[in-house]
Structure formats: C-alpha cells, structure tokens
Amino acid sequence: MNDDHQLLSWVPRLRRYSRALVNNRDDADDLVQDTLERAWAKSGLWGGVADMRAWLFSIMHNLHVDGVRRPR
Structure with a gap:
C-alpha cells in the first residue's frame, strides 16, 4: 500500500x-481536513514514522488544543 492510500x-x-x-x-x-493537510505537508517524514496512527492522532490532538487556546 502506498503512503497516500495508507494515510487515507x-x-x-x-x-x-x-x-x-x-x-x-x-x-x-x-x-x-487540517490534520490531513498537515500530514501531507510533512510527507517527507512518513518514512521515519514508526506508528502512522500515533503520528496522525498527535497531529489532530495538537491542532485541536491550538484551536481551543486561540481566542475567538
């Protein structure tokens, strides 16, 4: 499975x-969508990612925390 299909x-x-x-x-x-955009922007790191699941969920969690912290 190629990286794009794995990500999707x-x-x-x-x-x-x-x-x-x-x-x-x-x-x-x-x-x-923001998580996938961030992951694709960092696609050069995919080869070094041992656990794609943990990496993607970390990206999502961090984006969520950033959004909560940002004043509206």
Whole structure:
C-alpha cells in the first residue's frame, strides 16, 4: 500500500476521534481536513514514522488544543 492510500485509510478513525473532540460535525470535518493537510505537508517524514496512527492522532490532538487556546 502506498503512503497516500495508507494515510487515507485512517480517515474514518480520524473522523470518529475528531467528532469526540469537538461534538460538531462541521468542525470535526474541518479538523480532519487540517490534520490531513498537515500530514501531507510533512510527507517527507512518513518514512521515519514508526506508528502512522500515533503520528496522525498527535497531529489532530495538537491542532485541536491550538484551536481551543486561540481566542475567538
């Protein structure tokens, strides 16, 4: 499986986690999109990522925390 397909295979699980974090479907989908954008931007690191799941969920968690901290 190539890296793009491996990354996309995590979308359903990322979506479930994002909905648990934000309790809003639209915001959750935005969080998934932001996570995938960040992961693709760092695609050069994929070869060195031992656990893609942990890496993606860490990205999502950090984006969520940044969003909560940011004043509205």
